[in-house]
Structures are given as C-alpha cells and as structure tokens.
Amino acid sequence: MAHVTQDGTGQLDDQAFAEWLAGRAGAALTALRAQQGFADPAALKDAGDRASHELMTAALARWRPEDAVLSEEEADARRAWAAGEGDAPARLSADRVWIIDPLDGTREFSEAGRTDWAVHVALWQRSAGPDGALVAGAVGMPARTTSDGAPLILGTDRPTPPAEDGPLRIAVSRSRPPAFVGELVELLGARTVPMGSAGVKVCAVVTGEVDAYVHAGGQYEWDSAAPVAVALGAGMHACRVDGSPLRYNRADPRLPDLVVCRPELADRLLAAIARTGVEMPASAVTGSTGQAFG
Ligand SMILES: Nc1ncnc2c1ncn2[C@@H]1O[C@H](COP(=O)(O)O)[C@@H](OP(=O)(O)O)[C@H]1O
Numbered sequence: 286m287a288h289v290t291q292d293g294t295g296q297l298d299d300q301a302f303a304e305w306l307a308g309r310a311g312a313a314l315t316a317l318r319a320q321q322g323f324a325d326p327a328a329l330k331d332a333g334d335r336a337s338h339e340l341m342t343a344a345l346a347r348w349r350p351e352d353a354v355l356s357e358e359e360a361d362a363r364r365a366w367a368a369g370e371g372d373a374p375a376r377l378s379a380d381r382v383w384i385i386d387p388l389d390g391t392r393e394f395s396e397a398g399r400t401d402w403a404v405h406v407a408l409w410q411r412s413a414g415p416d417g418a419l420v421a422g423a424v425g426m427p428a429r430t431t432s433d434g435a436p437l438i439l440g441t442d443r444p445t446p447p448a449e450d451g452p453l454r455i456a457v458s459r460s461r462p463p464a465f466v467g468e469l470v471e472l473l474g475a476r477t478v479p480m481g482s483a484g485v486k487v488c489a490v491v492t493g494e495v496d497a498y499v500h501a502g503g504q505y506e507w508d509s510a511a512p513v514a515v516a517l518g519a520g521m522h523a524c525r526v527d528g529s530p531l532r533y534n535r536a537d538p539r540l541p542d543l544v545v546c547r548p549e550l551a552d553r554l555l556a557a558i559a560r561t562g563v564e565m566p567a568s569a570v571t572g573s574t575g576q577a578f579g
C-alpha cells in the first residue's frame with residue numbers, strides 16, 4: 286500500500302487511492318472494535334457500518350469530488366431504478382463510480398476473535414468497456430496481517446498462485462451457502478471451506494487458500510465489485526453462476542450470484558453448477574462468458 290500524507294492523497298492514482306482508503310477505513314474499524322467490545326453485537330455492527338461509510342464517503346468527497354459513489358450504507362442503495370426516472374442517482378449518468386462496501390462480513394466483525402471481515406473499494410468506469418468496467422479495486426482485511434505485521438490489503442497486482450493437488454476447495458458463505466452446494470461438491474469430489482465476507486472468500490481464491498468461491502441466493506454490487514477487481518487483476522475467472530459476465534453500476538444493484546475461480550477450473554466448475562439444475566439468472570440468454578479487467 287502506498288503511504289501518503291493527508292495532503293498528498295489527491296495526487297495518488299486511483300488504484301493507490303483505493304488501497305489507501307481501504308487501509309484508513311480498516312484502521313477505524315479495528316479501533317472501533319477495540320473500544321466498543323463485543324457485548325452488544327447489533328450495536329457494534331451498526332456502529333461499524335456507519336463509521337466506515339462516513340469516513341469513506343468524506344474521503345471520496347474530498348479527494349474525488351467529481352465522481353459518483355454507490356455505497357451499501359447510503360439511503361436508497363438497494364433501490365432498483367426504472368429507466369428515465371427523474372430522481373435517479375448521479376451514478377447512473379456518471380462516467381466514474383466508486384462502488385464501496387464499508388464493512389463486508391458485518392456479522393463476523395461483531396464476533397470476537399473472527400478475522401473474516403473486510404473493506405471493499407472499487408472504481409467502475411463507463412468509458413472502459415461496452416458495459417463499463419472495473420478499473421481499480423482493493424480489499425482490506427484489517428484483522429489479518431502481512432508478514433511484517435501491517436493490515437492486509439489486496440490490490441489488483443497479485444500474482445496467480447500455483448495450483449495445488451488434491452480435492453477442489455470451494456469457499457462458501459458460513460451462514461448462507463447456495464442451496465446447490467451439496468450436490469456441487471458431490472459432483473466434483475470437492476470440499477467446502479465456509480467463511481464470512483465475500484471479499485475474504487474472493488481473496489482466499491487469489492492467495493491460493495481455496496480454488497473457487499461460489500455464491501447464489503442474494504448479494505449486491507458492493508459485495509463483489511472490489512473483490513472481483515482484485516481477482517481479475519490476479520488472472521482469476523469471475524462470472525455469474527451461468528457463466529455470463531458480471532456487470533456493475535446497473536439501475537438494479539442486485540447481483541445475487543457469483544463464481545470466482547482459478548482460470549483453468551472455470552469450464553469444469555460451470556458445467557458442474559449447470560448440472561445441479563440451479564435456477565439460472567435471466568442473463569443466461571446473453572451467452573457471453575467472463576469479464577475483462579479494464
Ligand atoms: N442471500 C443474500 N442476500 C443478500 N445479501 C447476501 C446474501 N448472502 C450473502 N449476502 C451478502 O454478502 C456478503 C457476504 O456474505 P457471507 O459472509 O454470508 O458470505 C454480506 O455482506 P455484508 O456483510 O456487507 O452485509 C452479505 O450481506
């Protein structure tokens with residue numbers, strides 16, 4: 286991560302700024318956890334969501350004032366907008382939109398001793414592709430550290446980890462795994478690795494701790510935008526469960542399913558998912574595969 290002074294922040298490029306912001310929000314969340322303790326998990330979740338959102342949106346307003354923001358914690362974040370609605374948010378006409386999840390894995394954040402929670406910062410740019418594209422991203426995992434003791438932040442420059450022998454390891458939500466996952470692991474002779482936070486699960490693929498992450502049943506753009514930017518940067522495959530591309534900054538921010546895996550596994554994994562008979566999203570009709578990192 287780039288180390289900058291307050292005054293130098295405006296000079297950072299977008300990727301360095303994303304990593305800086307993930308680090309700042311992560312430090313605030315770590316301090317909040319230490320101060321408030323775990324006696325009232327609901328209050329800790331609320332305080333974490335709010336504090337991180339406020340810090341991040343204030344920094345974005347200061348250092349990237351021209352850009353729009355889509356944050357989980359803002360009013361109307363989950364609303365699906367109809368085309369041409371007069372009061373539509375600025376993000377739907379903006380060229381650059383920061384898609385942020387101030388605290389992903391909120392449940393785990395509120396449980397003492399757990400490190401599987403994250404801060405997500407992604408930048409989507411309309412002009413970067415036919416549907417726009419993610420052009421920067423960082424996932425901070427403030428309760429995990431690098432070998433020199435700094436909080437762990439993954440950007441888009443990670444190497445692809447070497448493949449491992451043995452049964453496929455598939456990360457899934459510890460509280461809301463997809464309904465088809467039992468059948469999927471049977472078909473593949475795989476095993477599941479449950480953990481919290483979409484960002485932590487995608488980063489587990491990027492670091493080689495697991496081979497894939499599969500989710501279905503509900504999520505929003507902010508749950509996957511930054512993790513997918515990190516995964517694409519590391520050469521991973523990322524798509525919907527039917528193999529169609531992940532699209533961001535849509536009028537409807539729901540993006541309920543996701544597959545991130547080592548590139549050589551994509552065909553096999555997607556074929557197995559299709560065999561489980563999972564209900565495919567409407568995007569199945571587009572027929573295109575994967576997403577390029579802008
Ligand atoms: N069925 C569902 N509907 C809506 N959001 C879901 C979901 N399953 C998972 N998510 C969201 O995806 C993120 C990762 O979930 P999980 O830890 O279960 O894998 C969480 O984000 P937040 O913690 O930001 O709310 C969670 O809310």
Ligand SMILES: [Mg+2]
Pocket residue numbers: 357386388389390483507508
């Ligand atoms: Mg989230």
